[in-house]
Amino acid sequence: MPINVAVIGKRNQAARHIEFIKKQRDARLAAVYCPGKAEAAGLPLTDDFDDVLRADAVIVASPTPTHAHYLSRLKAYRGYILLEKPAVSFKEEEKIFLDWSDDLKSRTRVNFNLLFSKLTASMTEAIASGRLGRLAAFDVHASHGLAFKPGYPDSWRSRAETSLGVMENVGVHYTHLALALFGGIAQSRTDMMWLAKRQGPPDTGVFHLTMDNDLRVRIRLSYAAPYCSRWFLLGTDGFWEYDGKEARLCAPRETLDKKGRFGAPPIVKRVKLDYALAWMESLQMAQKEFFSVAASRGRFDREEFKLSLRAMDPVFQAKRDLQVSGGPRS
Secondary structure, X not given: OOEEEEXXXXXXXXXXXXXXXXXXXXXXXXXXXXXXXXXXXXXXXEOOHHHHHOOOEEEEOOOHHHHHHHHHHOOOOOOEEEEEOOOOOOHHHHHHHHHOOHHHHHOEEEEOXXXXXXXXXXXXXXXXXXXXXXXXEEEEEEEOOHHHOOOHHHOHHHOOOOOOOHHHHOHHHHHHHHHHHHOOEEEEXXXXXXXXXXXXXXXXXXXXXXXXXXXXXXXXEEOOOOOEEEEEEEEOOOEEEEOOOEEEEEOOOOOEOOOOOEOOOOEEEEEEOOHHHHHHHHHHHHHHHHHHHHHOOOOOOHHHHHHHHHOOHHHHHHHHHHHHHOOOEO
């Protein structure tokens, strides 16, 4: 029997969740919570929060600044919660979870669907193969031109008082990925700037992370550049790279020409992966896995929940740095 699901929110990520729910066999869309109850054809809209509380599972996919409000109202909830990343906008808001029971935390997952991506699986497989040797550096370039769109200045993503813009909305995916794959973060530093010359949070920036194992991670992000998704993982024996369309594992280090000079290592394995398609598939897989746990009345790993909160620590630090400095350089 399918579980009844309520979604908080109806646009953007919420809309994607709603479309995927319609395709699931083990889930039924019972309610879409929308204060003000604006009309939307074919959706079970409600402005009664009791309809949310009656559902077997809730997906919180409203704008991040609203999360704290809804999480406070869900503290006595008996079902399962899929909470879109990041959990909250400010460090102080994490105090909400002090009022949550351990059991509720074990029924809650913060959705970092990048972990369910075939792209992440390809990189993880490359690490496990041993062909990379000791890992030295991981670099990410992720960008698109949202800051140049006419509606951006009026969106919640561009409100400096609540959001760090691309550094928060996109960056937290990658800080979480770094934690999940490489362990704890020993040091974090951030560069931020405006390139679109608009008010609001920085539209471009870099997270510089030093991991506990001494691996260096650089996450370069922008809402003011062409669409791009590039990953590069360097090891002592080889490297793994992704250009938005294809992932390649290249090794070994000792690749020499006839004169004994180092040359580019050959491609050991290549996988065709369109980033946009892989991302959408990962969201669907994350949702499906969540419903599977909810339907079986299972529990999520409590350490996973803690890791999801720690992913925002570099963002919180960047927000503090921004307040001290008075703003990013342009």
